[in-house]
Amino acid sequence: MAGLILSALQWLQTKVTTRAHRLLLRVLAAGPVPRHVAFVMDGNRRYARINHKKVAQGHADGYQALRRVLEICLRLNIKCVSVYAFAIENFKRSPEEVQALMELCQLKMLELCEHGDLLQEYGVRLNIVGRTDLLPEDVLAAVQRAQDLTKHNNRSILNVCMPYASTEEITTSVETCVREALESKDLNITTTAIEKNLRTTLAGSPPLDIIIRTSGVKRLSDFFLWQSCEGVQVQFSDAYWPDFGLFDFIPIILDFQRRAWQTSV
Incomplete structure (x- = not known):
């Protein structure tokens, strides 16, 4: 009986907490909200070590x-x-960790294909942004299947950047601009043209508003260097990514709203 009562109390607490969180989110959503938020999901390995877990579990x-x-x-x-799910640089990690990450990616993409409830509920289109040609064939097949599943969704966008490097993205964009300039014999290459050929722009993403890096590390690590260069709020959180949640995010959203209101006055 005591076990049943405890389970009932835990269920009630979860329900109350969920409703309170949803109410809080509705209040925040009533103010100005960013169009595009990017996350450097850092700290998985340190989180695993602190919690005595294997790196793959982190x-x-x-x-x-x-x-x-x-x-x-x-x-x-x-x-x-x-x-930022997987950097091109991450291929230099141990073969065991790279293999674990690739297997995890494949598993999650296949789960998405079978149980894509969250993306379908909110009309989210999934874009894999990066050098997908570097992925193993089985992972690439799972990625393409997941993208195809959501390609007609048009309410929101999720860009999973893997394998990704901002310097590679910018270089590829410049190469495209040079090729187009030579073909058209108009050698005037502009920043607008470079931005138009970035992988995120080609994926239909709006301009970036906030970039957040977790784990307390204060650098961008070759992520969205071009997108972050003008008018973007760069935020750092001490929480490791697996621990990052609503109450880590709220101060960042409130800071964005404060600045938006100051700008509008």
Whole structure:
């Protein structure tokens, strides 16, 4: 009997907490909200060490955090969310960790294809942004299937950046601009042209408003360097990514709203 009572109390607490969170999100959504928020999901490995878990489990917990944070963003009516899931540089990590990350990516993409409830509920289109040609064939097949599943969704965008490097993105864009300039014999290459050919722009993403890096590290690590160069709020959180949640995000949204209101006065 005591066990049943305890279970009932825990269920009630969860229900009350969920309703309170949703009410809080509705209040925040009534103010100005960013169109595009990007996350450097850092700290999975340190989180794993502190919690005496394997590195692979730290990354798996990080994927659960992604789902949690994505739902918060969607409830706030944020149009576009981008996440730095795997850097090109990460291929230099141990073969065991790279293999674990690739297997986790494939698993989560296949789960999305079978249970794409969150993306379908909010009309989210999934874009994989980066050098997908570097992915193993089985992972690439899962990625393409997941993208195809959501390609007709048009309410929101989720950019999963993997394998990604901002310097590679900018270089590729400049190469495209040079090729187009030579073909048209108009050698005037502008910043507008470069921006138009960035991977995020080609994916239909609005301009970036906020970039957030977790784990207390204060650098961008070759992520969205071009997108972050003008008028973008750069925020750092001490929370490791698997621990990042609503109450880590609220001060960032409130700071964005404060600056938006100051600008409008």
